[in-house]
Amino acid sequence: MKVVEVLGPGCANCRRVEANAREALAIAGVEAEIHHVTDYREIAARGVLSTPGLVIDGRVVSAGRIPSAADIAGWLAE
């Protein structure tokens, strides 16, 4: 089971990333837990300087942009 983390203080853009991540899970047919990391200390600890960020299994795949569901599905499949 994969772990997907959406990094961001709960802004509109972060929710869009989370929605795209859910869609990507459906497209890729992958099971994963989605966490929303809103604590700035936790975000900083992952090396991300611009929100929204996206982490898949401990790997930061996106920061400061809203990746599409297709982008995320591609990372999930790697």
Added chain:
Amino acid sequence: MMALPVRRAHVPFRAVAPVVVVAWLGAWFANLPLANWAAYELLGLERGSHFGDAVAFFFLDVPKVLLLLLGIMTAVSFLRSYFPPERMRAALAGRGTLPATVGAAAFGIVTPFCSCSAVPLFIGFVEAGIPLGVTFAFLISSPMVNEVALVLLWGLFGPGIAILYMAAGLAVAIVGGLVLGRLPLEKWIEPWVLAVRAGGGATSLDLRLSVEQRMRDAWTSTQDLVRRVLLYVIIGIGIGAFIHGFVPTELVAQMGGRENPFAVPIVVAIAIPLYSNAAGTIPIVEALLGKGMPLGTTLAFMMAIVAISLPEFVILRRVMQLRLIAVFASIVVAGILTVGFLFNALGI
């Protein structure tokens, strides 16, 4: 990459780009004759009359500002995607105070940054051991030498004023950063921010984007921007058109002029609540400059609009005490006033 069911039709950028560029150039050059034709022929307004000139200004500026925003902003956003804050941090960490401060101010021009990310950026810089003054140099330069302001200044006033504005903005950021770096301010940072320094670094950062993804991002963010500022742009151009048509030149030159020592502080005070509406205010500034407002007053007004952002101060309050924000804001205001007075005194 794997094949995925994508709902929207796939647009090949290589085919679309030249068509878009040609259409943009056509619209750009047709704008002036079309605006004059619409105001003076179609509506039959009299050339040189107050109302006719105001309407022509409006018809000229609305498409012009929109073309600049849509076309140039997309290109600029695309280029900026190559300078993410993570890359900037790696470039600045471990450098001496002066090169790092100058570098941070320069990154402020190219690094895409939204004030909503001010907190993670601030923490990330502290964590990497980057001095506070360097971080502040970036926080001053990033909104001030802002791409919307630069693109519109270049498009409406030409390269001279845009470059002058950029140089003045960089100077304020560098001097401000150096001064703030000299002050003992660390004690006014929230203690938990300094504690983050210990942890972190375990995750791998692996950000790869294709040219096409960057292009799509740029187009999406430009559309968002235009949607957000459109109303302000139209209101701003409306006010600009009124000034252009009806406000007498002597009045502007007299009130904003070099002989009036209060002109610069007053425009800075007016600018503070106009936060971030660079797109809406530049057309007003355009009309004022055309009416003889001196350059120093104009630059100070522009800088204060974009650089002094109350929402950003509210966000920064999470990582620093109010006293530190006050010192930061005072130094920015002092820098802007200096620029205003200096350019007015030089009489450029």
